[in-house]
Amino acid sequence: MTEPLLRLxxxxxxxxxxxxxxxxxxxxxxxxxxxxxxxxGAGKSTIFKLLTGAANAGSGEIQFAGKxxxxxxxxxxFMPQRDALMPWRRIIDNTTLGLQVQGMRxxxxxxxxxxxxxxxxxxxxxxxxxxxxxxxxRQRAALLRTVVQDRPVLLLDEPFGALDxxxxxxxxxWLEAMWLKHRWTIILITHDVREAVMLSDRIHLLSPxxxxxxxTIAVPLPRARFSHPTARAEAAAxxxxxxxxxxxxxxxxxxGLLP
Amino acid sequence: xxxxxxxxxxxxxxxxLVAASSxxxxxxxxxxxxxxxxxxxxxxxxxxxxxxxxxxALWANTVPTLxxxxxxxxxxxxxxxxxxxxxxxSALMRRxxxxxxxxxxxxxxxxxxxxxxxxFGFGLLPKILLVALVTFFPMLVALAEGYASTENEVEDLLxxxxxxxxxxxLLARLxxxxxxxxxxxxxxxxxxxxxxxxxxxxxxxxxxxxxxxxAKNNFRPDLVLAAVLVSSLLTLLLxxxxxxxxxxxxxxxxxxxxxxx
Numbered sequence: 001m002t003e004p005l006l007r008l009x010x011x012x013x014x015x016x017x018x019x020x021x022x023x024x025x026x027x028x029x030x031x032x033x034x035x036x037x038x039x040x041g042a043g044k045s046t047i048f049k050l051l052t053g054a055a056n057a058g059s060g061e062i063q064f065a066g067k068x069x070x071x072x073x074x075x076x077x078f079m080p081q082r083d084a085l086m087p088w089r090r091i092i093d094n095t096t097l098g099l100q101v102q103g104m105r106x107x108x109x110x111x112x113x114x115x116x117x118x119x120x121x122x123x124x125x126x127x128x129x130x131x132x133x134x135x136x137x138r139q140r141a142a143l144l145r146t147v148v149q150d151r152p153v154l155l156l157d158e159p160f161g162a163l164d165x166x167x168x169x170x171x172x173x174w175l176e177a178m179w180l181k182h183r184w185t186i187i188l189i190t191h192d193v194r195e196a197v198m199l200s201d202r203i204h205l206l207s208p209x210x211x212x213x214x215x216t217i218a219v220p221l222p223r224a225r226f227s228h229p230t231a232r233a234e235a236a237a238x239x240x241x242x243x244x245x246x247x248x249x250x251x252x253x254x255x256g257l258l259p
Numbered sequence: 260x261x262x263x264x265x266x267x268x269x270x271x272x273x274x275x276l277v278a279a280s281s282x283x284x285x286x287x288x289x290x291x292x293x294x295x296x297x298x299x300x301x302x303x304x305x306x307x308x309x310x311x312x313x314x315x316a317l318w319a320n321t322v323p324t325l326x327x328x329x330x331x332x333x334x335x336x337x338x339x340x341x342x343x344x345x346x347x348x349s350a351l352m353r354r355x356x357x358x359x360x361x362x363x364x365x366x367x368x369x370x371x372x373x374x375x376x377x378x379f380g381f382g383l384l385p386k387i388l389l390v391a392l393v394t395f396f397p398m399l400v401a402l403a404e405g406y407a408s409t410e411n412e413v414e415d416l417l418x419x420x421x422x423x424x425x426x427x428x429l430l431a432r433l434x435x436x437x438x439x440x441x442x443x444x445x446x447x448x449x450x451x452x453x454x455x456x457x458x459x460x461x462x463x464x465x466x467x468x469x470x471x472x473x474a475k476n477n478f479r480p481d482l483v484l485a486a487v488l489v490s491s492l493l494t495l496l497l498x499x500x501x502x503x504x505x506x507x508x509x510x511x512x513x514x515x516x517x518x519x520x
Contacts, residue, residue, distance in 0.1 A: 052419040078419035084412040101420040
C-alpha cells in the first residue's frame, strides 16, 4: 500500500470561540486527485489556510511525506477562489509571480513559463493584461501560475466557482486532461457535487460547521470520464447518492437539535 | 475612426464652450453698455489685449511660480511616499503621525503664509514649503487608502508563495495604490499652483502672486485678471500632464472611466 503524501490527523480549530474544524482526519496519496466537498461556510478554505501557514491548528497534526509539516518548507502551490491575477502585470508576468517570489530573475522566469502557454490555451496572450482575457482564460492563467511553482501538491480553492456553467464544464474537461497527462497531486475544494465526482479519485465529505469528515467516498470510475461511454452515467448515480446523503436530516440539522 | 473620435470629442465639449462663451459675451456687453470704469471691471477683450501686450512680464513671472510649484510638489510626493510607507508598515507610526498630518490641514494658509515668509525669507524655500504643506496630505491619504485597497486574495496568494512583508508591499500593495495615487495627484496638483501664488502674495521678488499684488496696488485689475488667466492655464496644463504620466507609467488603469478594471 502506498504511503499517503499528506495526512491530517484529528485537526481542530476555532476562531474566537466558534469551532470551525472538529477532528478533521484525511489523507492524500501521491498523484491522487482528491476533493474536499462541503456546504458553503463549512470551513473548507480554512483547511487550505492551515496548509499554507496562514492559520494554525488548535490541536492535531499535519504530516507531509511521513514527517510533521514545517510551514516554511512550503510543499503547496495555492490557487485562490477568484483568480487573483494582478491587473498591472501582463499575463506572462502574472504566471511567473511564484518564481519571482522565490528569487528567480524575470528573464529566466519568463523563459521557463513561455513554453507552457500553448498547452494552457494561452498561446499569443503572453503580453496581454488580464483584463483582456475571458474568465476561462484567466482561470487557466491562474492555474499555470500555480503549476510552475513546481510544488509537490496543488491546492485549488473552488477554481471554477465564478465561471458560467458552460465555461465551467469546459474547464473541468480540460483540467482532467491536464491531470491525466501530468499526474499532479491535487486537492480541490468545491461545493459542486458533480465537479467533485467527475474529477476526483476520492472525495472527503465535510459536514456543516463545525466541519468533520462525514465520509470518504472512492470514485473508481474510468478516465477520461467526460468522454467515456459509461462513466458519465455511473457518475450521475454517485452524484445522486452523495446529494441524498448531504440532504439527509442528520447532516442538515445542527448537532443537538435532534433527539 | 480617428476623425470620428475627434468630432465626437468636439461635440461633447460643445455645451461647455457655448456656456463659457455666453458668460464672457455677457460680461463684455455689460462693460460696454454700462460704461463701468476700466479700473473697476475691465472687459474680457481688455484683459486679453493686456495679457498679450504684457506677455514678456507675465512669462517672466510665470517661470518662478512654475518652479516653486514643481519643486514643492516633488518634495510633497517624496514625503508622502516615505511617510505612507512608514504608516503602512507600522501601526505605531500610524498612531503617532496621523494626528499630526490631519492637524497640518487645519492651519489657515492666510495666517501661515506670511509667517513662513518671515521665517524663511523672500526666496524659493518658503514657497516650496507652502506648496508641500498644502499638497502633502491629499497625496498621503490617497496612498494609504490605495495600499489598503489591495485584494485580500492577492495578499493570501503571495503569503502562500512565501513572500516577505516587504515583497508583498512591492509586488501587491504599491501597484494596487497606483490608481489612487493618480486620483490624488489630480486633486493636489490643482491646489499646488494656488498655494504657490498665495505664498508669493505673502512676499516674493518675482512670481505670478507678487505680480497680481502689484497690479492690484496700481489699480490695474486687467493685469490681475491676465495673471489669473495664466495661472489657470498653468493648472490645466499640469492637470493634463498627470493623465499623460499615468498613461505612460500605468497603462493598465482604465483611464476612460477612472475605475480599476
